[in-house]
Amino acid sequence: MDMRERGDGEPSGAITLLPVTGLPEVRPGDDLAALLLAALDGASLQLQPGDVLALAQKIVSKAEGRMVNLADVTPGAEAERVAAEVNKDPRLVELVLRESESISRMRRGVLIVRHRLGFTSANAGIDRSNVPQGAGEEVVLLLPEDPDRSAAALRQALVERAGVDVAIVITDSHGRPFRQGTVGVAIGVAGLPALWDRRGEPDRQGYLLQHTEVGLADEIAAAASMVMGQAAEGVPAVLVRGLRLPPGDGRARDLYRPPELDLYR
């Protein structure tokens, strides 16, 4: 297997998940690469080749100014109809529908959509937790407009300024069919294969592995999410160190199953 060299001398095969704290509240137009480098510096962390920086989507969305005050949203007829069915704020539903390709499932309290980006999630990822609210405001946060593009731009900025090749995973928390509880998933990826195709590799007995495409970026996102969830106020970024990345520069969209291949759409 062609693996990149790791940047340091950790115990063989160990992976470390390091919280990056000390970021200020991110505001529209902020230079996120600069804020991250300053926070890493403040935590005495230096980027190393092969590091993966996992970022909660909220800080990326905030830097991109994706906040919307519900007072500024006028729901259309479809939003009113859906809102009545799911018992949600029609203005929120209007935003969800604008961000979506289609409704996947709905019932009272639940609105699951296929997002225009290609994944399926509740409320199109729109959320108001950890969003600063002015007096009388009801501000919600949309996902980044194109998180794969955001990841690629951030990666380029970090490579240029830190002089080190790092990978980026932008994470969100999704619920799932079949299983209870949310888990971290990747919605933006740069610098690593999001989907790691291991078909054709031999196992210990020389038998060819089958059906082994690994959702590598999702596993990284879930691991980072453990660290992000360690503090009630949230840890917005996690440095994943020691992962031997397979070669490739994938996108989160590689992880989204096309509807025609989805038996559960």
Next chain:
Amino acid sequence: MDMRERGDGEPSGAITLLPVTGLPEVRPGDDLAALLLAALDGASLQLQPGDVLALAQKIVSKAEGRMVNLADVTPGAEAERVAAEVNKDPRLVELVLRESESISRMRRGVLIVRHRLGFTSANAGIDRSNVPQGAGEEVVLLLPEDPDRSAAALRQALVERAGVDVAIVITDSHGRPFRQGTVGVAIGVAGLPALWDRRGEPDRQGYLLQHTEVGLADEIAAAASMVMGQAAEGVPAVLVRGLRLPPGDGRARDLYRPPELDLYR
């Protein structure tokens, strides 16, 4: 938040994923706790309070003797019918059906079932990769009979022999609706809450978090799976160190959505 003390002086909030290698090929009846303690010792790793030991289901299944030679299986009429539809070995399909409550979806090459344990997965988790094969044999490996019970028994054995309170997560790799690629999930849990109920905790703005039940054991399994996948031959166990575990002693079955609450069954 009530968090247990961690056992050492790592950088604040860092989590380390340490591969536990050096296990022999596990055989039916093996004392897995003893093998794990010897492997940890060989790797100069000592269990610490709050450690989570993530184990690939294969080593648990092998210790429990869950190998079946397909030559010993006689498919029934339903297995023959399903096998023809999905184009799989009728003997394998017979085993899948015996392990399942119902078929969730099938089509050529795909057989997704609701396992009698309550989760939904392809082929009821039955697999032949990394299973030693005698001459002319086609041996497959079933999941542990009751992985939550296996996890609890292993935990008790480790606590008794190592004198340290550790948690156990038994992992498998599952495909998913909506998303491509497999990810590690928990099929057996002891000593930690599999599903972490964070509803009611305030966010940074004092707004109460909603819909935040976290699939903690699944995130641990996904993180461990990253390490398990680092070597082509697989790493069968991973020590997860530094996670501040919320209190509770849950079961993997807490993660399985009851069919009546599943909009995608």
